[in-house]
């Protein structure tokens with residue numbers, strides 16, 4: 161008996177470790193009996209003890225997992241009363257985020273460029289934002305958890321910056337903007353740490369999860385790692401870092417190509433292209449939004465089990481897009497007049513049937529950069545040269561597909577491609593600017609740059625229509641990635657696109673006597689457009705902060721001395737009124753806030769001569 165047991169355990173170990181050796185084939189999913197789908201999660205979430213479903217799944221246990229499971233049985237498991245569940249939580253769990261440990265003592269360097277900001281209010285605010293990294297930098301510290309206690313936090317080795325509010329862990333695409341901000345703030349080590357945490361995730365899971373929690377393990381977020389590596393390398397010139405990054409970036413790229421690609425036939429000529437979409441293998445409520453998802457799928461509906469599973473999958477895929485949620489993914493574009501919750505619109509979500517222009521632009525950038533970077537190191541290995549050629553071809557194929565299927569000559573714009581209608585969704589959103597931002601220009605743009613001079617016409621119209629930052633769409637849906645919300649990352653991408661195309665057209669003019677000017681069809685120069693958007697952004701974030709109690713000692717007093725609040729940096733803004741936070745969506749608007757602070761620092765760095773507005777007045781920046 162003893163020998164047999166010994167042999168089988170050796171066998172098991174061998175099997176287990178061989179599974180370890182091929183992490184790409186391993187399926188990672190949320191498998192905790194507490195924080196993932198199962199009777200405990202359902203009972204606790206549906207008891208409705210917290211206004212935000214994310215609270216419970218961020219609560220570490222204060223007893224070993226086995227004891228918590230027993231305690232749940234003791235209160236009758238799925239049949240437990242609300243009062244018993246409340247007691248069960250008190251007895252067995254610590255407050256949400258107990259394992260998140262702030263690093264208040266990070267070193268905040270003084271930034272010379274802040275001295276160049278001419279306006280004292282904006283200068284003081286920039287100093288405040290530079291210091292604010294100290295309040296957003298944390299680590300996971302498990303030392304206050306008992307032996308056998310469990311948490312939903314994914315193990316990470318280095319500190320990181322969180323967005324803030326309910327977002328107690330780091331997020332994938334948020335981190336690109338945060339890293340831009342950290343570099344401006346000379347927090348190079350922290351920027352590198354954040355990128356290395358993502359490297360570890362890719363080594364471990366084969367891809368970058370949406371965020372650093374176990375319940376994010378079956379989905380990612382917009383792939384920004386190539387951009388993170390790019391800005392870090394541009395700043396440091398660290399070739400060893402780049403060399404180490406390449407195989408990891410490739411591994412992530414393969415995840416997108418293996419698990420998120422789809423063949424699309426061009427209805428006009430039957431050419432078949434490979435493009436990417438967001439699509440998540442999931443058939444349950446997202447643990448962190450359990451109640452919302454459960455109600456969306458079940459309350460007052462008569463969906464079949466199959467339809468329910470499809471809906472859960474498309475909801476999770478909607479979260480993977482980073483635009484959670486938006487009319488970009490829903491069949492219905494307008495809520496019905498009697499809609500009480502945004503459930504109804506979300507029920508028409510159809511994420512996987514959309515080929516998003518932003519996702520494909522980002523992956524084109526992976527291909528382009530992998531090709532460029534491998535070619536940089538081509539002397540190191542023959543293999544690298546081959547890879548460089550391979551990725552160049554991949555980029556070309558994708559760009560051809562984007563041009564064929566997603567470029568629209570009538571509107572001088574790229575659009576998402578809808579697999580149901582087999583047509584573009586001709587609707588303005590700033591996602592149209594991603595190809596411009598990453599530089600995915602079809603050849604015909606380069607031959608005749610007139611086209612390129614028109615790609616901002618629709619963005620100009622959006623900026624004329626509303627006084628604030630760029631709207632996310634024209635649909636009034638109650639979803640947070642729609643009108644009237646404007647978002648810092650999209651503002652960044654719009655401004656940066658305008659600056660890049662302006663530079664390109666101007667250098668063309670100088671070198672080639674071209675008569676194409678960097679201005680829209682209406683005659684507004686790209687420089688004016690980017691400056692106005694930047695001014696509106698700075699004013700929106702600044703007045704949002706001032707209006708909620710922000711102040712600068714010796715420079716600007718609190719507007720309302722009775723408020724205890726010390727100023728909020730909002731995650732999103734209302735495009736109708738400068739200084740107002742955005743709203744709506746499935747959780748209350750968050751403050752903190754990683755990408756908002758980063759984009760504000762970036763704007764002030766580029767436009768040191770902006771003047772802070774009087775936030776008590778109506779603020780207008782026209783062009």
Ligand SMILES: *[C@@H]1O[C@H](CO)[C@@H](O)[C@H](O)[C@H]1NC(C)=O
Pocket residue numbers: 236237238239
């Ligand atoms: C809950 O109650 C139902 C009906 O009384 C019973 O069939 C079921 O076994 C109970 N479940 C648990 C986990 O106690």
Ligand SMILES: *[C@@H]1O[C@H](CO)[C@@H](O)[C@H](O)[C@H]1NC(C)=O
Pocket residue numbers: 288289291292293295726
């Ligand atoms: C950091 O947080 C502390 C405590 O909440 C607050 O007093 C301080 O103003 C914050 N500092 C910044 C720069 O946000």
Ligand SMILES: *[C@@H]1O[C@H](CO)[C@@H](O)[C@H](O)[C@H]1NC(C)=O
Pocket residue numbers: 487488489490491492510514578579580581585
């Ligand atoms: C895709 O096209 C179908 C058919 O025209 C349309 O009903 C649907 O609203 C579109 N889907 C999205 C997400 O826009």
Ligand SMILES: *[C@@H]1O[C@H](CO)[C@@H](O)[C@H](O)[C@H]1NC(C)=O
Pocket residue numbers: 495636637638
């Ligand atoms: C936007 O939608 C909300 C809710 O459906 C409605 O109350 C509001 O009047 C709409 N606003 C506009 C400008 O259409």
Ligand SMILES: *[C@@H]1O[C@H](CO)[C@@H](O)[C@H](O)[C@H]1NC(C)=O
Pocket residue numbers: 667668671672
């Ligand atoms: C200038 O024009 C020539 C011929 O039209 C073209 O080959 C060249 O690439 C152009 N230069 C730049 C900087 O675009």
Ligand SMILES: *[C@@H]1O[C@H](CO)[C@@H](O)[C@H](O)[C@H]1NC(C)=O
Pocket residue numbers: 278767768769
């Ligand atoms: C900002 O203003 C100063 C003083 O008026 C001027 O010297 C400087 O060139 C301006 N900088 C920019 C970037 O416009």
Ligand SMILES: CC(=O)N[C@H]1CO[C@H](CO)[C@@H](O)[C@@H]1O
Pocket residue numbers: 187188189190196197377378441442443444445446447
């Ligand atoms: C909520 C949840 O855990 N959803 C899914 C995560 O991914 C696996 C597949 O890897 C699904 O089976 C789960 O349902």
